[in-house]
Amino acid sequence: MTPLRVSIAGAVASILLLLVVLELIRGRRLKERYALLWLATGLVLLVLSAWRDGLNTIAGWLGVETYPPAVLFAVAILFVLLVLLHYSTVLSRLTDENVDLAQRIALLEERVARVLREPTEPEG
Amino acid sequence: MSAVRTVAIVPARNEAAAIGRVVDEIRAHHPSFDVVVVDDGSSDGTGDVARAHGAVVLRLPFNVGIGGAVQTGLRYALEEGYERAVRLDGDGQHDASQLGRLLAPLERGEADVVVGSRFVDGGGSYRPPFARRAGIRVFAGLVSLLGGQRVTDTTSGFVALDRTGIKLFAAEYPHDYPEVEATLVALRSGLRLAQVQVEMRERETGSSSITFVRSLYYLAKVTLALLVASLRRYPRAGEARR
Numbered sequence: 492m493t494p495l496r497v498s499i500a501g502a503v504a505s506i507l508l509l510l511v512v513l514e515l516i517r518g519r520r521l522k523e524r525y526a527l528l529w530l531a532t533g534l535v536l537l538v539l540s541a542w543r544d545g546l547n548t549i550a551g552w553l554g555v556e557t558y559p560p561a562v563l564f565a566v567a568i569l570f571v572l573l574v575l576l577h578y579s580t581v582l583s584r585l586t587d588e589n590v591d592l593a594q595r596i597a598l599l600e601e602r603v604a605r606v607l608r609e610p611t612e613p614e615g
Numbered sequence: 616m617s618a619v620r621t622v623a624i625v626p627a628r629n630e631a632a633a634i635g636r637v638v639d640e641i642r643a644h645h646p647s648f649d650v651v652v653v654d655d656g657s658s659d660g661t662g663d664v665a666r667a668h669g670a671v672v673l674r675l676p677f678n679v680g681i682g683g684a685v686q687t688g689l690r691y692a693l694e695e696g697y698e699r700a701v702r703l704d705g706d707g708q709h710d711a712s713q714l715g716r717l718l719a720p721l722e723r724g725e726a727d728v729v730v731g732s733r734f735v736d737g738g739g740s741y742r743p744p745f746a747r748r749a750g751i752r753v754f755a756g757l758v759s760l761l762g763g764q765r766v767t768d769t770t771s772g773f774v775a776l777d778r779t780g781i782k783l784f785a786a787e788y789p790h791d792y793p794e795v796e797a798t799l800v801a802l803r804s805g806l807r808l809a810q811v812q813v814e815m816r817e818r819e820t821g822s823s824s825i826t827f828v829r830s831l832y833y834l835a836k837v838t839l840a841l842l843v844a845s846l847r848r849y850p851r852a853g854e855a856r857r
Contacts, residue, residue: 527832
């Protein structure tokens with residue numbers, strides 16, 4: 492059986508996570524798009540902390556006989572992995588877009604410089 | 616025609632087959648309007664087609680999403696000093712012949728934001744599939760509740776704005792699935808919102824950006840955005856005007 496104090500600590504930590512994420516969105520420091528996975532993490536951990544029979548049952552399914560809270564850690568790690576993987580894909584996209592922007596600026600600068608050198612040339 | 620400087624903003628992504636007609640129709644119905652097509656990272660030459668049909672083209676180097684594209688056009692409208700802006704989709708589903716109805720509340724000075732709604736009087740021939748209709752209802756209910764004014768179609772992208780509306784949305788516009796949240800932001804910022812009944816066409820080419828897989832993300836993102844938006848404080852942009 493999960494010790495009561497572990498459940499309370501887990502629930503408090505989950506609620507703190509949820510509140511911090513919500514406050515970050517409200518203050519526009521976190522976009523909804525990137526907050527959804529964090530909110531899912533917080534909600535799942537909160538449910539598993541508060542619903543102690545559920546945690547025990549799931550631990551039973553997974554063959555965790557001695558210490559059910561280990562499932563809490565496992566789930567938390569799984570979600571952190573998901574968030575990290577998601578961020579890796581976002582980072583890759585941003586890298587490509589950043590290069591694209593830099594290239595476009597280089598081309599534009601050259602074009603602007605050319606237009607400024609020959610101000611009488613008609614457009615197009 | 617009125618001499619009020621008006622810009623038609625048309626976000627388009629890979630709509631080369633439809634965009635020419637969209638631009639032509641706007642220019643035919645409202646020759647005094649300037650048409651700005653925001654090419655959202657298209658790979659099929661949408662921007663070139665639009666330019667050939669006489670539109671100003673703002674080409675984004677990669678896909679930034681419909682909200683980011685619309686906001687690009689709004690920033691252009693703000694910087695170039697336009698008094699009014701209308702937004703039509705690049706796929707042709709918004710009928711340029713309805714622009715007069717959309718602009719009427721602005722011309723009467725009754726609204727800052729006018730949304731072309733498919734449902735406002737319970738009329739209209741638009742009958743969306745069940746899931747979509749349910750989604751539209753839920754968001755309309757939520758926005759009405761949180762915004763304090765009854766709205767019927769919060770997912771419509773057929774919109775007209777006065778200078779106050781242009782200013783608000785140029786500064787603040789959600790980047791993906793923007794329409795629902797933008798409606799709430801307008802209400803909470805004290806802007807006067809009007810809805811008029813419009814007919815919309817079936818899309819001519821391309822497919823809706825909302826596939827089944829994405830609809831879950833859509834639902835979660837928009838719901839979260841609405842709840843958070845109702846926790847924020849917005850400067851009452853509407854009162855600066857009055």
